[in-house]
Structures are given as C-alpha cells and as structure tokens.
C-alpha cells in the first residue's frame with residue numbers, strides 16, 4: 001500500500017480556482033501599488049472585500065464545505081458532485097441534514113457559516129470571549145448558531161471538537177493536529193486561489209515582488225501561499241512569516257524543530273492570536289525556506305493605522321504583514337530592488 005504522509009500538502013489548486021469561477025460572488029481581489037509613509041513602494045493584495053465576507057477566509061471554509069458535501073453525496077449516491085449541481089434540490093435536501101461545526105477567531109467562522117448557507121446546510125460556531133461581539137451578529141446573519149465557548153481560542157477549539165463528537169456535526173477546523181489533517185488541507189487548498197490570482201497579475205505586470213510578508217495565526221494562509229509561491233512563481237521572493245509576539249507558535253515550532261505551543265498574553269491582533277500551530281501548515285512552511293518575524297502590539301496597531309490612512313480600512317491582524325515590512329525597512333531600503341508584497345487580510349467590519 002502507498003504510504004501517505006499525513007503532513008503532505010499537494011493541493012489541487014486548479015480545482016479550487018475552477019470552483020470559485022463558478023461562484024456568483026467571486027471576483028479576483030484588487031492588487032494595489034501603494035507608497036508607505038516613508039516613501040517605500042509596495043504591493044498590497046486587498047482581501048478586505050473578498051466575496052462580501054471582508055476577509056480572505058471566504059476562500060477557505062466555503063470550498064471545504066463543498067468538498068465535504070461532495071464526499072457525503074458520493075457516499076449516498078456513488079456520484080461525483082460537480083459545482084454546477086450544488087443548487088439542485090436533491091443535493092440541497094441532503095445538505096439540509098448536515099451541520100458544520102468549528103471554532104473561530106472570527107473570519108473562519110464566517111466562512112463556515114457562509115459556505116453552509118450557500119449549500120443549504122447548518123452551521124454552529126464556537127467563539128471564545130476574546131472574539132468581538134460584532135462577529136457573533138454577522139454569524140447569526142449568515143444563519144449560524146453561535147455558542148460562546150471558553151475564555152480563549154484554544155477552549156473554543158476543544159468545544160467544537162466535543163460538539164462534533166457528541167452531535168455528529170462535521171468538524172470543519174482551519175487548524176490541524178495529529179489525527180485531524182485532511183479537512184484543513186482543503187481549507188488551505190481554497191486559499192491557494194490568492195496565490196494563483198497574484199501569479200497571474202505579476203505575469204502580466206512583469207514586476208514581481210522581492211519579499212512577501214505573510215501574517216499567520218495557525219499558519220494556513222502563510223503555508224498555502226508559501227507552497228504555491230515556491231511551486232510556480234517565475235521570480236522567487238523571500239518569504240517572511242509574521243506573528244504577534246504574544247502568539248508566535250510557528251516561530252517557536254521552527255526553533256524547536258517540532259510543532260510547539262507558544263503561550264503569551266491576549267493579542268490585539270485577535271485573528272492571529274493562535275497559540276498552537278497547524279501541524280500541516282508548520283510542516284509546509286519548514287520546507288519553503290521562510291523566515292519568521294514577530295510583531296509587538298504597538299507595531300500591529302500602528303500598521304493598521306498606516307494602512308487605513310492609505311485607503312484600505314483594516315485591523316492590526318489585517319495589516320500585520322505591513323507592520324513587519326515597516327520594522328525591516330531600515331535594513332532593506334538600501335537594496336534598490338526591494339519591492340515587497342503584503343496581504344491586507346481583512347477589512348474593518
């Protein structure tokens with residue numbers, strides 16, 4: 001039997017691109033060329049309007065929902081579920097019997113709720129008390145049941161796992177851990193669409209970035225981007241993974257040589273405030289030749305202010321890549337070829 005490494009990540013990114021091209025609310029997100037306060041030109045991939053959800057996470061969970069429903073459909077009918085069948089009554093009738101459960105620092109839950117609503121399924125989202133109440137209202141607006149579970153993100157993750165095992169709901173996490181790796185890979189497969197959009201833009205423009213700053217919570221976005229960049233970008237940039245100093249679990253894992261928890265105070269970069277890395281994401285990052293950079297709370301807040309002033313209203317989580325870029329500027333600006341890319345990963349709700 002072929003040995004399957006649970007940490008392998010070989011995304012079917014063409015399938016993800018094809019899936020989103022079928023979705024009415026899909027459009028390539030804007031790539032903006034901006035000038036920072038110090039005059040440094042940089043590329044900003046603006047995810048703040050993505051599919052009406054306001055964050056790149058709209059590309060992850062909705063895609064995974066469709067794939068999970070496809071598996072259930074196949075188990076019931078022996079047929080492959082194609083994206084054009086998702087609105088058909090027989091498929092929706094089966095979807096209506098399905099509930100997707102997850103924990104969320106905010107945006108992943110919105111993705112699960114939107115994905116479930118799109119196919120006619122139910123969703124139940126576990127939120128820790130650190131998540132702003134505005135997310136709960138938006139989740140309810142997408143038809144989700146919201147459960148306040150625990151004081152910190154980790155406790156809401158444990159609650160979602162318990163929920164799925166007790167109720168039969170399907171767990172749709174964006175993090176991964178031993179024994180739970182396949183669904184998070186599908187979430188990451190959805191994020192690969194961002195890298196493909198960027199590759200197409202840079203091929204056309206001919207101005208490739210020299211450095212790409214990737215903010216990370218559990219690491220799914222950073223790993224999907226790093227994998228795709230190393231796989232098929234014509235010009236190879238340096239890759240910098242950016243975490244709050246208060247939740248630098250990927251950096252800690254890199255230093256320890258094994259997936260490692262990193263404790264710290266609550267971070268104002270709430271969507272990045274994950275103390276446990278995704279084991280799949282960490283493994284991918286380790287083979288993609290990345291460096292790790294942490295950001296203080298103050299640097300995160302100033303970055304949000306600066307990017308918002310440049311016309312993209314965002315949060316410290318959304319602007320963290322830009323924040324890291326600013327901390328490195330004095331080292332880099334002497335190099336005339338320094339042309340960084342950051343992802344503005346969420347808007348101001």
Ligand SMILES: Cc1ncc(COP(=O)(O)O)c(C=O)c1O
Pocket residue numbers: 055057105106107108174215216217218219220221222271272274317318345346
């Ligand atoms: C706005 C924003 N940026 C970045 C991230 C980090 O993504 P990941 O947890 O996949 O590392 C998240 C995760 O929720 C997010 O919501």
